[in-house]
Amino acid sequence: AQKVTQAQTEISVVEKEDVTLDCVYETRDTTYYLFWYKQPPSGELVFLIRRNSFDEQNEISGRYSWNFQKSTSSFNFTITASQVVDSAVYFCALSRDSYGGATNKLIFGTGTLLAVQP
Amino acid sequence: ETGVTQSPTHLIKTRGQQVTLRCSSQSGHNTVSWYQQALGQGPQFIFQYYREEENGRGNFPPRFSGLQFPNYSSELNVNALELDDSALYLCASSWGTVEAFFGQGTRLTVV
Numbered sequence: 001a002q003k004v005t006q007a008q009t010e011i012s013v014v015e016k017e018d019v020t021l022d023c024v025y026e027t028r029d030t031t032y033y034l035f036w037y038k039q040p041p042s043g044e045l046v047f048l049i050r051r052n053s054f055d056e057q058n059e060i061s062g063r064y065s066w067n068f069q070k071s072t073s074s075f076n077f078t079i080t081a082s083q084v085v086d087s088a089v090y091f092c093a094l095s096r097d098s099y100g101g102a103t104n105k106l107i108f109g110t111g112t113l114l115a116v117q118p
Numbered sequence: 119e120t121g122v123t124q125s126p127t128h129l130i131k132t133r134g135q136q137v138t139l140r141c142s143s144q145s146g147h148n149t150v151s152w153y154q155q156a157l158g159q160g161p162q163f164i165f166q167y168y169r170e171e172e173n174g175r176g177n178f179p180p181r182f183s184g185l186q187f188p189n190y191s192s193e194l195n196v197n198a199l200e201l202d203d204s205a206l207y208l209c210a211s212s213w214g215t216v217e218a219f220f221g222q223g224t225r226l227t228v229v
Contacts, residue, residue, distance in 0.1 A: 004160075035217065043206055045161070045220035091160055095218075105151060105174055106210070106218060108160030 002027045004094050006109035013082050014117050021077045021112045023092030029053075031097040034068065034075045035106065039089040051075065082116045089113050121145060122211050124221035131199050131228050139194040139224045143211030149173070150192040151218065152184060155206040167192055196226075204228045 003026040013019045025034065036048040049059065051068050059066050063080045079086055093106040121144035131137050143150050149168045153161035163176035167186035181197040190211070196203055204227050210218040 037220075042222065043225070044222040045208060045210075047217050047219060050217045093160075104149075104212070105163040105166060105176065106153075106161070107163070110160050 002029075002032075002094050002096070002107045004092050004107055004109035006090075006092055006112050008112045009110070010113045010115070012115045012117065015084060016081050018078060018080050019082050019114065019116075021079075021090050021092075021114065023075045023077065023109060025073050025075065025092070025094045027094060027096070029096050033095045033097070033104075035093040035095065036066065036075075036077050037091045037093060039091060039111070041088075045091070048077075079114075082114075084116050084118050087114060087116045122209060122219050122221035124207075124209050124224050126224060127222065128225045129227070131226065133199055133201060133228055135199050136195065136197045137199060137226065139196075139207050139209075139226070141192045141194070141209030141211075141221055143190045143192065143209075144219050147211035147213050147219075148190055149212045150186055150190060151210045151212070152192070152194045153208040153210065154178070155208060155223075156202075157205070161208055164194065199228045201228050 005024045032053045034051045038046040049066055056068050065078045067076045089111045091111045092109045095104050095106050123142040125140045151166040152164040154164055155161040164178050165175040166173045170186045183195045186192045206223045206225050208223045209221045212218040
């Protein structure tokens with residue numbers, strides 16, 4: 001069975017602090033995809049990143065960086081120099097490969113509420 | 119902006135009624151998925167449509183049904199509404215396992 005665990009329910013930081021959001025996943029598939037989404041109060045899920053299981057390179061995009069470690073089944077997300085606009089709920093999600101018509105549904109974690117105080 | 123549009127944005131219904139939610143997928147995307155997000159929870163997969171056919175279903179009763187049209191837009195229908203159906207309903211469009219882009223959601227309140 002597939003499962004995503006985000007153990008941190010809420011995190012509060014002061015602006016300009018670095019913060020890491022943890023994500024641990026479970027899957028028996030050899031090919032899978034990992035995602036991070038941001039959900040501001042408006043409700044829309046904003047896509048941040050997708051990583052496939054064969055690509056363990058870390059990625060940096062501006063103040064955002066992601067650390068994927070298959071050995072520990074983790075896909076952690078770090079925001080450097082946090083800003084008030086980063087305040088949102090962040091979801092980690094897992095999807096199997098849709099090759100052969102398999103359903104590529106997203107399995108979400110329960111989310112981490114990040115509050116960045118000015 | 120993702121190009122995925124949902125309507126309406128908010129809706130209030132009475133228990134026992136029926137509701138239809140609509141989703142226009144992003145241009146070029148042939149797969150539409152629907153998710154239910156209860157307050158304080160992560161989105162839960164309801165079902166997916168690929169080329170107008172259901173392509174997978176989550177743990178939701180048959181009173182949750184859907185359609186996908188030739189232009190890849192989609193509807194979610196819920197019959198015999200229950201109080202627990204109150205949630206944010208999210209539509210996502212994608213091409214295969216390419217990143218799924220979500221609409222802004224429909225917030226359904228059942229009273």
